[in-house]
Amino acid sequence: MAAMIQLVCLDVFPSHINPLHVLVSKYQFSHLFPNIGESTCVLLLSTQRRNSPSRADILLCAHLTTEEETPECRPVADYSTPLKLYTSKNFYRHYGFPLDTEGTVRLTSPVGLSKIVIGARSRQTFKWASSDKFSNGLLILASCQKQTLLARQGDVLLLPYHPLFGEDAAQVYQHLFDLVVLECAPVTQGVFTISTSVLVTDCRDLAQNPSVLELPNHAPMTRALTTLYASDFAHYANSLGGSSLLDNKQLLNTGFSAVLQALECRIDVRVVDIPSLTRQRRIRPKVDQASAMDADGSVFMSKNLLLKLGLFNQEWVVVSVTGLQADRNKACVPQSPADGDGARGRGGAHLAAVVVADFVKCADLDLQDQVGYVSPALWFNLSRGEPVPVSGRVVKIKRRNEPPPRPATQLSESQSRTASPPFAAELHLEGVVSPDYNCHGVFDSVLSDHFRTPRLVQQGDVLCVPTEGHPEVLSSNTEGFRRWPVLCCRVKKVCVSSEEVTGSGPIGFLADKDHTSLYMGVPVNSPVPHSSLDEALSFWASLSPPGLSNTAEHLTSILQPYSSTSSAALPGVCSLLLSGPRGSGKTTVLRAACRRLHQHLVQVDCVSLCADTPAACEVRLQTAFSRAARLTPCVLLLRNLHLLGHVQGGAEPDARVLAFLCQLINSAPQSVAVVATVCDPQELWPDVTAAFVHQVVMESPTEEHRRAMLASLSAGLPLGKALSLGRLAKQTAGFLLGDLCALVTLAGKAAHRRVLDLCFPGGVSAGQERDLRAFGVTVLLQDFAGALEQLQKSHAQAIGAPKVPAVRWQDVGGLQQVKKEILDTIQLPLECPELLSLGLRRSGLLLYGPPGTGKTLLAKAVATECAMTFLSVKGPELINMYVGQSEQNVREVFSKARTASPCIIFFDELDSLAPNRGRSGDSGGVMDRVVSQLLAELDGLHSSGDVFVIGATNRPDLLDQSLLRPGRFDKLVYVGISEDKDSQLQVLKAIVRKFQVDPGVSLAAVVECCPAQLTGADLYALCADAMTTAIKRKIRNIGEGLDTEGSALMLTAEDFAQALERLQPSVSEQDLAKYRLIQQKFTTK
Template sequence: MKVGSTKSAVPSAPAYNSHEFWSSLSPAGLSDVVKQLFRIPSSNALSRAGSVLLSGPSGSGKLMAVRAVCSCLNLHLFKVDCVSLCSDTSGATEEKVQMAFTQAQQYHPCVLLLKDVEVLGRDRDRLGEDARVIATLRQLLLDRDPALSHPVLVIGTTCKPQDIPTDVQTAFLHEVKIEAPSEEQRKSMLSMLTASLPLGKEVSLSKLARRTAGFVLGDFCALLSYSSRAACTRIQALSFPGGLSEEVERDFCTAGFPVLEEDFSVALDQLHNAHSQAVGAPKIPSVSWQDVGGLQEVKKEILDTIQLPLEHPELLSLGLCRSGLLLYGPPGTGKTLLAKAVATTCAMTFLSVKGPELINMYVGQSEENVRNVFTRARAAAPCIIFFDELDSLAPSRGRSGDSGGVMDRVVSQLLAELDGLHSTREVFVIGATNRPDLLDTALLRPGRFDKLVYVGINEDRESQLQVLSAVTRKFKLDPCVNLTTILEKCPAQLTGADIYALCSDAMMCAVKRKVEWIEEGLDTESSALILTMEDFLQAAASLQPSVSEQELLRYRLIQQKFAAC
């Protein structure tokens, strides 16, 4: 006999498949958050109203964790997007908020999910707060009727907890934060997400977990989507050079095909390129030691400081490891290139920060920018933070000359963040400056930038030859090119930037010659560009050192001063 639908106060428990990631009651990487949320209503036995503020990065799985808790507690989920509650007037917004809570009461016991709760309480211009809406929301969160037999648990989610009005944030009785997953959690996420995906034998989830530092659940979903698309493109190019129709391509993708390691590499490159467009997104650089010529002693000192704690953490269990490294010396000697090569060698994400870009005209914004840099680095650990032009970010306090004391507060914030790195052994800070004498002396004390490495110019021909070989290793040279002879025609003291300029000028000479030959019909555009000895000699004739003798003497005195400290 057919019967009509009836409203149920308690939803029936669905039959979940334990192998499905999206229907799991304890999702990989989110089980700790689910347990925290589970304890809150369980401890209260739903005897009184409760509220939770759930924060975490975008795509970290906040909604999924809430759904898992609802399934564990056998509760309804009533989801409300707070953007849809915002109206042109405060009264209309207030009415919509009250209506959302009233509707949730009809499904009790249930969880009322307020998505993006930070948008409530902001005025239309987003420059101030709407006191009327804030008061209403606070009253609904705190002054709920405790006599209800089946109260509603309110969970507000946000990606920007700092944007929530203080009165709203304090109205939530509990706060739960979703942190960036660790390497082990990333591996378990990948293992569950790829359970039904055919993988190649060479695919290593452990290696993939190391390469995806800073990724959250949404990033892994995008990674699998990109890698599957790359595998489809690869197989189509091999089996169907002429292409496929849309219907046949859909059937082909439905049939399934193995995803290889090269497909994951292509997908990772696409994701890193997409992330690098965001401001300050950490990225693993692709600079090898072959790109850095000479500087052998500097390389050894840097690797001993950074690579040793990563490879043998058990030997440094006391935490007495250095996390700050300062590279100083003349401009153009390869300080930035060294930092990138270390990040590539140690498979660490690289967060490059230019000193002046953190300075903001608004009060408190510069200090917040510094805090955000270290927050992103901790989320993407193991990570190297590289501060270029550090002297512009951390000059000596009391001498900056700004009326508001902005630079003094920025230096103090930077010192506080450096002191907080002792609890995080997988975040290293490398600073580079041409003027170490302008830095605040507190930065150079033990526990901060306590390892100072001088990166000087290449004065001997052997070091210059190593740099020149590193720069020209990707060029196509004429067999008659002799790098030693080229250096003999150059000035005695050259930086790495000078040698790079030499090769750039030689390349330009070769390009001009090839263009002339093409216009005269003596060559074709498809032929390779070959650099000759004449190109290098012509470039060497006009080469001028970027560091004068007086500047070099000043840097040597600075080196002696810091070596004596």
């Protein structure tokens, strides 16, 4: 059962209770939660907001008290009212809760923690936490059932006071607040138990950087002396009035007010989702009522930056952007009638309020103190629809020094207290046509709720009105759109006293339901600011998706000239073909480009355009283009274009439908950009491909790109400290965005199952599972390892999923000289890339020798030890009966290796793939063309510094000699048999590592009985034969009742003896002599 709560801050909090604990009236608590006899309990406080990726549910230690025990807690007359939680002032400052915080609490049984890592931020605290005084007190508190010891990862230590900690309670709490919980297991918040392992470490180096710790509180920074700005003088000169040296009237009558108005300053601003960040408390405005603040009409900045600029909190200023594209095009391109009112109304300047806020620094979003932050709506209105800058932009800020509305108004010393914009008497809005909602719906209740708070309006602005909580918006549309859309309205006209305001009046007004009459006009077409909706601050809502930023920037540069005011000078329609593998992020990058350019995105899956007849396909296609024409300016996205035109019973697309598609693309309005996505452009007809002016190919993400994707996708997950995303990025070579999403999802599920099995072995109830999600399950390295293995198994080799084999050097016995030569060729350039600039470049390595000596095993071990992807290719697999397909297979192998770099391509049986040209018996010359293609690909590896080729063959004399020249397979390594007993013993030890051998067995004695010319495969056959003998013996003993099935299977000396009797070397003396001659031949080259 959950109860509504109300936070009440006490002026005087009991000193014997931890300031981060809460007090609850015992009588009210007993009424809501009966049968609670303890004096303390654990409550789960839930203040989670929509779109919040971070955990907002925290465990609180609540102390039940009475009015007699704590006089500050006033008696509650009505027990049915929200439960009052009495807190200290430090509680509000520490967790950053606003005064109007609402939420719920419920009783819970926290999970016992198995491990806690605590960091001390001062030398004295580290000494205190390392002493017996702290450990003894912690042990006694953990063994006491009446005490609750909470710990939360990223928070300070929430322990109660105990005399064993020290006689001075204030000093003890100071030490506790200097102890930071760096890591918890198996959940991110729980309780100490007597079985909890506690590790104390010194983290004074992190105390200087709170963002590394990600603490919920941030100490105020000391303001450093800075240089003076012109606005500083304007600030102090503006306060010269009243009892000051100058009279207010004299000040206004002089020309000094014009000087004040002319002074300006410049700051860097960034565009972020202000409404979502304020709901998540990552931006904490310093205003009286956060709910009554217009986020789309404010510039948020830190207190340091405000003091540097010499401004007041919530002061109204005039903001403008210099160097706009619209200003450069204004002289040469006339504005359309649809855009004329908005452009004249803005006039290059926009009104905004300066709001001081605290910024909570997180790993996925870096909020800096010396930068201002604006919402996408304010940037759109301020910049006249310029593309959203990804990094930042410089804006000009001027004080708003307009004359008072009435001459009798008395000026105060602070202009920010009286210079509020006037309220508009009438506000005329026009709904903006959008694919996210039905523009002809009724939005009276939505607008009424939105204008409960005074909103800044200016002629030509576009207002973003959230529709959350209004189901009539969802029911008024039948086409299916994202949940809770944002209603966009353009300000057509603003009137004061029933008269339309001209350009000589104020540049901005306030509008609310008490002072303003609202009128809705007919819907219009207009670009709109992007809205994140349910995807706020996630990878999918990013304007520059991590790992895909280059492609998003490229798409933006292509679409931007067609969306600007100078697009009339560009001939034709913007048509773009975006190709890439399924799951590579094609729709994601296009959505990011549309958001940056304020374009609507109309998505159409070509599967829905298929019909039984070509005529029906044309009708559906025409309908899609007509809908896009009604939603201009927009981008029409045709997904899976290769499926268009397929009619029932036809194997090939209909030529009539494809011709009609080309006709629609060429005749589309210029404000409609046509973008199509396809996995492989070769699946399209040449005429369709030629209809697209631009073509963009999605490249496979590199290791750095995969790391950025993983960091963004896992930003909302509590990751284990031992987890390295860089290492995980290396292991996911060849993975696309969709694969990485599946990996993160599977890892989260694996972590949840692991904690369930650990904490609730007998089963879990629905309430316990809900609480477990609130406690925060830490995703560990083992969870990602299991998920990665599951993904790699699910990928069929037909789609070419690269896989790193699990073979170590311990699995390869002997061959020490061969290992050294291989590592010098492959590992050295990876560890020392500066050697490449000196000309040291070897990309090919050829292993040759008798069969069964471990050539393939060596290549797999190199890939594992060097953390490289391993692609194993056998020669006959590439040969195809169709003309040109064999060469295409060779190209695809090398292309796959480049996308999965660093990678090793292993060609087994190379002599069957690249024999001497001119000697093959095929009439079509297939083998000659394959060899030529292989040579061309090997020569192209010099541009890819992290792709290596290893070939293995038994007969290097049969290879085409062009393969052996420098720059290709320029390093030849002979892998021979183990002739001496020491080498054979090393190989045998490596093989039996995975077997259970009787301790009485001497492997050296077994080797002494072996023939001299044994390969690694022969020794493995010896062990396998011994294992077969042991299995037969065990089956016989079980049948006779001498053994049980549960006992271990052990290899005995007798098993090896029987296997040795049947052992025959696979390489004869004559064959070995031939291989020695071949070795001498290639060694002398």
